[in-house]
Amino acid sequence: DSGVTQTPKHLITATGQRVTLRCSPRSGDLSVYWYQQSLDQGLQFLIQYYNGEERAKGNILERFSAQQFPDLHSELNLSSLELGDSALYFCASSGGLGYNSPLHFGNGTRLTVT
């Protein structure tokens, strides 16, 4: 068990809808990362937060947004959903901004857009 909790595990929704994915990092970890995993794109970095502030942005669509709250949990909001957004979304956390710290991943949220 990595200590990173993601909810829900599965989400099925229709095109055009909006969903929120939630992540609780490991106790004491200040950095949260969001990744998307799909068969055609592999593992894609979306965004990083550190102690409530956005620190890095990757291939995140404008329809997607995220935030990290004062208690350090994070939410990824996906709106105007399209079929191509169906994927596994992972949250990961690490202790700080140290570059030698591994990321610890949750078990992911599987999003299916119909």
Place this chain on the structure above:
Amino acid sequence: AQSVAQPEDQVNVAEGNPLTVKCTYSVSGNPYLFWYVQYPNRGLQFLLKYITGDNLVKGSYGFEAEFNKSQTSFHLKKPSALVSDSALYFCAVRVILTGGGNKLTFGTGTQLKVEL
């Protein structure tokens, strides 16, 4: 751009035999390299990392990796494979971004199949 490549989509090995999963990297400066394993419907589990120091890095579940600067490689190894090692393996490199952020950039993954 900092990247890693995993040249094999799948590796098959018999139980009890040594296994190697290959990874090469392209990095400017000192590389921070990682290996992860993913079992079906699960998240990625950290196996080991190379930051600096000894070229042979030992990790979880009996895995080790050899850092080779001249060949820009970071191959994952295990002396004796188990059926339970069958999973998807990812090599990754830490990328430092402007603004103080960072990310892990992953390879495409190698499916390891260990057969009896």
